[in-house]
Amino acid sequence: MTENPTISVIISTYNSVEWLEKTLWSYEQQIFRDFEIIIADDGSGEETKNFIKNFQKSSTRPIIHVWHEDDGFQKSRILNKAILACNSDYVVMSDGDCIAREDFLQIHYERREPGFFLSGGYYKLPLDISKAITKDDILTQRCFDLEWLKAKGLPASYKNQKLTSGFVTAKVMENLTPTNASWNGHNSSGWLNDLKAVNGFDERMQYGGQDRELGERLFNKGLKSKQIRYSAICLHLDHARGYKNEESINKNKAIRKSTRKENSDYTPYGIRKQKNS
Template identity: 35%
Template sequence: MKVDIKCSLITPTYNWNEALELLLLSVLNQTVLPNEVIIADDGSKNDTKILIEKFQKNFPIPLIHIWHEDLKNRKPKIMNQAIAKSNYEYIIEIDGDIIMNKHFVEDHLNFAQKGYYLYGSRVNIKESILSTIFSKKIIHFNLFSSGIKKRARTIRLPFMMKFTEIVATRSSKLRGCNMSFWKSDFIKINGFNESLVGWGIDDSEMIERLHNIGIKGKRLKFAGIVYHIYHKEQDKNHIEINNEIERLTKEKKLTFIENGINQYL
């Protein structure tokens, strides 16, 4: 176990307290706690602040809430602000609709390596059991749990990481809900691109620039397990604009964008 690595766990959130509560409960269940948790709040209402303050009273590590005004989807901006405020060398990123397996942070730290970022997959929780998991505050799932999809992804066999694939180009399997990277690498490429608008592409476009400076990816298989809470698909009105930005990043091998984290450092 790489206890020498200190990390910040960072998650975006927006007006979904039921999911955020389960996420925070799964933090408390970790075999290895992160050194801090930062909630990057893209403009939630006051009840989210109240929920976070409730957890802050007894949270065993710093629980930091960073908020900006709700001006539609500005996830890259609030994530840049959160990572700029982070105090540790390694960043573990999840989404606000994620429940972590108890070994999640431990696995990311165990397999962290200079020159690489990590990315994992997710087990999907079905819509049919949402009322149950929220009312009973369920954060434990396994291979035999009802109401989940991709259940083979619940199996944890960390020794299998000896055979993990190393990727020199961005994988189509990359998901921002489960990845980690070195803060210094993130700053080198100037973080998330705030020119992206609306939902999507922010994580993959950022990772594209990591590859362009020579950082490679490692896929977490049989480790770094997370459960994704079902929700309706986001509005994708601007996805073509974002796809074009990402295409140019790849085509021109861009390593640095102007509208990024440097404005908060």
């Protein structure tokens, strides 16, 4: 393991040890090995702190725990702290409720390119299957097998093709999909210098679109994006969203509208704070 890994993986979490544990198991199985994990912890309690401390002892990868006091939903703030903790010049971002397939980081590594960021998606599982997935299901990768999931009660859906697309089909689907290749916090990656150049996440923004707004500033900075939603696969574990509220969403929509209207490529409310702001 080199002192400065090729990739820094930022994983956000908040008081959700059961899901975080499954997520971290999936990174133990990655084919690509030269990476570190930065856990961006938005104020979790002692249970999460103790779990991470224990997991660090057995993990084959370096794990850095970045934490701040609980002050409501402040994901943008803790993600900026995590960006500053990265020891690599390339950053993959995901969430502590997303199990990454074994080739997840390999895809991000192979597709990375100067002047671009990568935009992936997720495959959302129902709650009962999310809870039923065991460590062994992750280590053997059977939790990504569509037939195995169907046997667990997964309903039929056109979205299931995400799990069955081979390399060629995935590339075709990515070229054809009408979905915008935006920055998606659960599965995106980019160069550390680019993230710092736009000053990271806007810390005025709480739940609802703060990742997209970051991507919009990257676009305004002149970057382009590449679609990897059918290649870099992660399973999203279901959970309640108690932090979701209309006021926050509406405020964030107004900030995003301003970013687009003014063609902003920098926020004064990000990693570096404007004096007297």
